[in-house]
Amino acid sequence: MEGxxxxxxxxxxxxxLKVLDEVDLTISRGEVVVLIGPSGSGKSTLLRCINGLxxxxxxDLVVDGISVLEGKARLRTIRQEAGMVFQQFNxxxxxxxxxxxxxxxxxxxGASRSEARDQxxxxxxxxxxxERANHYPSxxxxxxQQRVAIARALAIKPKVMLFDEPTSALDPxxxxxxxxxxxxxxxxxMTMVVVTHEMSFxxxxxxxxxxxxxxxxxxxxxxxxxxxxxxxxxxxxxxRHVE
Amino acid sequence: xxxxxxxIFDFLPQLMAGAKMTIYITVFGxxxxxxxxxxxxxxxxxxxxVLNTIAFIYIEVIRGTPIVVxxxxxxxxxxxxxxxxxxxxxxAILAIIINAGAxxxxxVRGAVxxxxxxxxxxxxxxxxxxxxxxxxxxxxxxFRRLIPPLGNQFIVSLKDTSLFIVIGVGELTRTGQEIMAAxxxxxxxxxxxxxxxxxxTGTLSLMLRIVEKRMRIL
Numbered sequence: 237m238e239g240x241x242x243x244x245x246x247x248x249x250x251x252x253l254k255v256l257d258e259v260d261l262t263i264s265r266g267e268v269v270v271l272i273g274p275s276g277s278g279k280s281t282l283l284r285c286i287n288g289l290x291x292x293x294x295x296d297l298v299v300d301g302i303s304v305l306e307g308k309a310r311l312r313t314i315r316q317e318a319g320m321v322f323q324q325f326n327x328x329x330x331x332x333x334x335x336x337x338x339x340x341x342x343x344x345x346g347a348s349r350s351e352a353r354d355q356x357x358x359x360x361x362x363x364x365x366x367e368r369a370n371h372y373p374s375x376x377x378x379x380x381q382q383r384v385a386i387a388r389a390l391a392i393k394p395k396v397m398l399f400d401e402p403t404s405a406l407d408p409x410x411x412x413x414x415x416x417x418x419x420x421x422x423x424x425x426m427t428m429v430v431v432t433h434e435m436s437f438x439x440x441x442x443x444x445x446x447x448x449x450x451x452x453x454x455x456x457x458x459x460x461x462x463x464x465x466x467x468x469x470x471x472x473x474x475x476r477h478v479e
Numbered sequence: 480x481x482x483x484x485x486x487i488f489d490f491l492p493q494l495m496a497g498a499k500m501t502i503y504i505t506v507f508g509x510x511x512x513x514x515x516x517x518x519x520x521x522x523x524x525x526x527x528x529v530l531n532t533i534a535f536i537y538i539e540v541i542r543g544t545p546i547v548v549x550x551x552x553x554x555x556x557x558x559x560x561x562x563x564x565x566x567x568x569x570x571a572i573l574a575i576i577i578n579a580g581a582x583x584x585x586x587v588r589g590a591v592x593x594x595x596x597x598x599x600x601x602x603x604x605x606x607x608x609x610x611x612x613x614x615x616x617x618x619x620x621x622f623r624r625l626i627p628p629l630g631n632q633f634i635v636s637l638k639d640t641s642l643f644i645v646i647g648v649g650e651l652t653r654t655g656q657e658i659m660a661a662x663x664x665x666x667x668x669x670x671x672x673x674x675x676x677x678x679x680t681g682t683l684s685l686m687l688r689i690v691e692k693r694m695r696i697l
Contacts (some may be wrong), residue, residue, distance in 0.1 A: 289600055308608075316606035326601035328616055340605040343615060385601075392605055 239264050240300055240396060240427055241286055247294030248281055248451075255281045257451035258295065263429065263444075265395075268422045270438040270459060271431045273448035274474060279431045282448065283398050286429065287318045300395055316344060319389030323401040325381040327373040333360060333384045334369040340392040352391075359387040363417050379410030383417055390421075397421065399430040415441075433478045439463055447471045480663070487671045490658050497654030498675050504568070504650060505637045508575025512636065513629075515576055516583025523588040525613065534584060541581035547642050550574045554646045571643040571650075579636045586628045590621040623694050630687035634680045641676075651675060 239262035248256035255278045263269055271279040284290040285297055288304050288311045297304045299314045327336050337356035341347040347355070360366045363383040365376075373381050382402055389397060399418065403411040415437050422428055422441045432438070438445055438459045445462045447455035447470075455462055455471050466472040487494075522534035541549065553574055558564040565573070594617045602612035641652035655672040659665060 287604055289604065312606045312608060315604055320601075320604040322597060322601060324595075324597050326595070326597040328598060328601070330619055339615075340607075343611060344606045388601075389604075 241429070242298045243282075243285075243295070244297070245295035246285065246292050246297050248278070248285060248290060249293045255451050256285070256292070259451070259453060261446070261453060261456075263396075263427065265427050266425050267444055268428045268442050269430065269444045269446060270442035271429065271446050271448065272433065272435075272438070272474070272478075277448040278451040279448045280400055283400050283429055283431050286396075286398055287315045287320055289320075316392050317394055318396045318398055319392060319394035320398045321382070321385050321389055321400065321402045323404050325373070325378070325385045325405070327381055327385055327388070329373050332370050332372055333365060333376065333380075333387075336373070336384055337387045337391050340388060344392055356387070356391060359390055360384070362390075362420075363387045364413075377410060378406045379413045382406065382414045386414070386417055386421075396427045396429065399428065399432065401431050401433075403432065403434060435463060435475065435479050447474070482666050483664075484667055486662075486664055487667050490668065490671070493654055493658060494651065494671055494675060497649060497651035498679065500568075500648065500654075501637070501640050501650040501652075502679065504571045504575060504640045504643070504648070505633075507572045508640075509579055509633055509636055511572070511576035512579030512583055512632075515580030517587050519580060519584035520587025520591065521613075523584060524591040525609075538581045538584050541578055542585075546574065546578050546639055547645060549578060550643065550646060553577075567643070567646045567648045570646060571640065571648045574643070575636050575639065578639065579632055582632050582635075583629065586625060586632065587621070589628075590624040591617060593624055594620045626687060626691050626694070630684065630691075633683055633687070637680060637683065638676065 241261070241263040243259045243261040246256055246259045247254065257278075259282065261282075271283065273279045281290055285292050285304070286299060292304060300317045302310050302314050302317075304311060304314060327333075328339065331339060334353065334356050337359050338349075338352040341352040341355060342349070357366065357369060360369050363386055365380055365383055365387070368376060368380060368384075373384070376384065386397075386402075402418070403414050406414065411434070415434060418428070418430070418437070419441050430437070430442070442459040445455070445457060445459035446453055447462075447468075449470055455467055457467075462471070463475060466475055519534040519537060522530040523538070526534065550570065553565070554567065554570045591613075598616055598620070599609075599612055602616045603609065607615075640648075640650050643650055644653045644656060647653065651672060655668050659668050662668075
């Protein structure tokens with residue numbers, strides 16, 4: 237089966253700095269890929285290249301049959317197929333939770349007000365926040381904000397979900413509620429790419445673990461096996477530090 | 480000469496006509512200045528290198544020269560340079576537009592850039608084109624941060640109209656000057672002029688405070 241995300245020899249430079257170094261990677265539908273690596277290894281950049289928030293400087297990257305090099309309009313189509321969740325939530329502060337979730341369908345998909353509203357309500361229900369629908373982000377806890385952000389990304393009906401350190405800004409007791417929503421999504425068969433340091437999530441939910449160093453993928457395998465028997469010293473060292 | 484406050488009332492109609500002219504110039508000048516400032520500010524924050532440079536040069540030239548020199552240039556140099564002769568009132572309005580526009584551009588740029596980059600990314604990640612992110616997300620947020628510094632600029636521009644005395648526009652300061660020249664009632668007339676300015680800027684401040692209160696500043 238052809239992968240829904242295909243990195244073909246992808247490089248990314250920030251001026252002289254090489255952040256991604258000729259990466260080849262194919263992700264298939266239904267996979268839950270957990271990306272780990274030391275800071276500066278390129279894992280967030282790799283994720284952000286998928287929906288074009290970072291432009292690649294070499295090679296080609298194809299998402300659901302569309303290359304990120306096909307131009308702005310096609311890139312917007314990719315972004316509608318790949319929802320993103322950010323470390324800092326990035327909810328729109330002037331909108332309520334419900335308006336945040338309804339915003340994408342309204343302005344991107346052209347849904348009617350009532351249609352977008354009903355769908356947003358259903359998604360808030362799904363992430364367990366229906367009773368918070370009319371609260372503003374500033375009135376929600378971090379964990380609640382992140383769950384609203386997940387609902388917002390799901391509202392445009394993406395085929396892939398990208399998570400950029402979704403729990404790193406959260407207190408330990410709030411991480412779990414976000415991870416639970418992510419686990420539920422994975423169980424429903426959503427294709428997910430997750431940059432995280434949550435090794436228990438990688439073990440329990442991930443179907444694939446990728447370890448990056450210096451802009452290259454150096455380990456790629458089954459999470460349980462790779463975590464139990466790290467095939468390289470650097471990963472072993474890394475795992476000691478995050479767990 | 481004894482100070483006689485009651486003479487102010489004799490000249491009140493004249494002073495009010497001057498104040499009206501001041502308001503007229505300020506309103507048209509600031510409306511134009513906001514349009515020009517918004518365009519130049521967005522050219523700075525969102526434009527490519529060419530637009531950005533054009534806006535940068537405009538802002539630096541205007542901020543780096545006194546407004547009196549700009550007025551003189553418009554009124555006396557433009558006819559020579561471009562054969563363009565404009566009447567004093569139009570010159571006055573134009574001068575406020577160009578001058579306030581440069582300062583407002585910096586205010587707009589600052590407000591837009593103060594909105595976290597993450598919000599723009601969140602909008603883009605939903606598949607919105609950049610202009611929609613600006614219109615629906617960043618713009619409305621930036622607008623709220625714009626209001627306090629914009630109010631400041633309104634007050635500065637209103638007071639700046641007083642220097643159109645140099646090209647003979649009959650605004651409030653000029654009117655005061657003319658009355659003075661006829662009766663030498665310096666204390667009474669300049670006090671009256673100052674109070675009228677205070678009433679105008681005070682009203683502006685009050686209006687801005689109300690707008691600020693009505694909007695949740697985020």
